[in-house]
Amino acid sequence: RTIAVLNGPNLNLLGTREPHLYGTATLADVEDLCRRTADTLGFDVDFRQTNHEGTLVDSVHELRCSASGFVINAAAYTHTSVALHDALATVAAPVVEVHLTNVHAREEFRHRSFVAPVATAVIAGCGPAGYEFAVRHLAALATHTDT
Numbered sequence: 001r002t003i004a005v006l007n008g009p010n011l012n013l014l015g016t017r018e019p020h021l022y023g024t025a026t027l028a029d030v031e032d033l034c035r036r037t038a039d040t041l042g043f044d045v046d047f048r049q050t051n052h053e054g055t056l057v058d059s060v061h062e063l064r065c066s067a068s069g070f071v072i073n074a075a076a077y078t079h080t081s082v083a084l085h086d087a088l089a090t091v092a093a094p095v096v097e098v099h100l101t102n103v104h105a106r107e108e109f110r111h112r113s114f115v116a117p118v119a120t121a122v123i124a125g126c127g128p129a130g131y132e133f134a135v136r137h138l139a140a141l142a143t144h145t146d147t
């Protein structure tokens with residue numbers, strides 16, 4: 001059983017990118033946190049990052065029938081991508097939208113999310129721990145659905 005963790009543009013720079021906002025943990029640290037959390041719950045993690053909108057859409061297509069759930073930090077594409085919204089709308093498994101920062105306390109253009117309407121849950125402002133919470137939530141949902 002696999003939980004997909006998808007990351008959008010500029011998150012590859014985590015740790016050095018605006019650390020006053022995003023902190024000093026790297027994306028490798030976030031991946032490690034997701035893997036360790038999933039491992040204790042009996043899940044594998046398929047962890048990906050891309051700077052390209054179409055690649056993000058392709059990943060959703062590739063995993064839409066196999067993943068037990070999706071954690072997605074679409075970064076800037078959260079606020080712009082109808083294509084990602086439409087791709088996620090085809091996914092039967094639960095989707096948790098994650099943001100490191102509290103996007104609602106930031107610029108107006110970050111208040112709108114094209115992911116949220118097709119998400120089961122939204123976590124914003126918890127830093128990397130938000131990914132851990134999302135993995136735990138998806139694992140619990142998948143475990144309760146299994147017979």
Ligand code: DQA
Pocket residue numbers: 009010011073074075076077078098099100101102103110
């Ligand atoms: C982000 C918030 C987005 O508004 C921004 O474009 C990002 C990161 C976050 O994790 O806080 O790149 O998704």
